[in-house]
Amino acid sequence: EPEVTQTPSHQVTQMGQEVILRCVPISNHLYFYWYRQILGQKVEFLVSFYNNEISEKSEIFDDQFSVERPDGSNFTLKIRSTKLEDSAMYFCASSLQDTQYFGPGTRLTVL
Amino acid sequence: AQRVTQPEKLLSVFKGAPVELKCNYSYSGSPELFWYVQYSRQRLQLLLRHISRESIKGFTADLNKGETSFHLKKPFAQEEDSAMYYCALRAPTGTASKLTFGTGTRLQVTL
Numbered sequence: 001e002p003e004v005t006q007t008p009s010h011q012v013t014q015m016g017q018e019v020i021l022r023c024v025p026i027s028n029h030l031y032f033y034w035y036r037q038i039l040g041q042k043v044e045f046l047v048s049f050y051n052n053e054i055s056e057k058s059e060i061f062d063d064q065f066s067v068e069r070p071d072g073s074n075f076t077l078k079i080r081s082t083k084l085e086d087s088a089m090y091f092c093a094s095s096l097q098d099t100q101y102f103g104p105g106t107r108l109t110v111l
Numbered sequence: 112a113q114r115v116t117q118p119e120k121l122l123s124v125f126k127g128a129p130v131e132l133k134c135n136y137s138y139s140g141s142p143e144l145f146w147y148v149q150y151s152r153q154r155l156q157l158l159l160r161h162i163s164r165e166s167i168k169g170f171t172a173d174l175n176k177g178e179t180s181f182h183l184k185k186p187f188a189q190e191e192d193s194a195m196y197y198c199a200l201r202a203p204t205g206t207a208s209k210l211t212f213g214t215g216t217r218l219q220v221t222l
Contacts, residue, residue, distance in 0.1 A: 003154075013134075031207040048207040058209075091154075103218040104154045
């Protein structure tokens with residue numbers, strides 16, 4: 001059964017550095033999402049993406065964040081200048097219609 | 112605004128006992144409701160969606176619009192049911208619309 005994959009599984013970075021989190025959605029899916037989960041808190045929506053543009057974004061998704069689908073398979077989340085409070089699990093998801101399928105997550109630790 | 116409330120952080124039951132994981136929502140309209148499960152060290156997996164009206168792994172959930180609830184139930188808990196369970200809501204405003212999650216309930220099934 002096809003699955004969403006994410007790399008790396010764990011990323012450690014220094015405050016102020018740029019990070020790129022990568023996702024490979026399920027191949028025939030059309031809609032892509034990023035969520036995050038700060039330790040001990042709920043899973044929060046960041047952004048959705050369809051037809052090469054952002055469909056919806058949350059208040060969390062400020063100018064420090066950007067998403068891109070650079071080729072036919074990858075979907076990336078870039079954080080330009082990481083802050084301590086960006087430390088979280090970042091989940092990518094994809095959907096063909098209304099059911100979203102999640103990747104295993106990338107744990108981002110900002111020091 | 113849409114909101115999902117899961118009042119219990121932890122629910123501990125004995126094997127063979129009935130399980131009810133509570134979920135209440137707030138949404139001005141007819142939302143779509145989902146239950147996702149996360150087993151230890153695994154990704155979020157879809158367990159149930161209310162529009163499917165199906166039973167998965169013995170679990171069922173009924174949408175009660177009057178009480179704005181979508182409680183997850185199973186008549187006889189099994190050890191392998193131990194996991195984090197997340198209730199999620201999706202506004203039917205478009206295919207790429209976000210999921211809003213509750214804080215999750217950890218189900219612990221003991222012998």
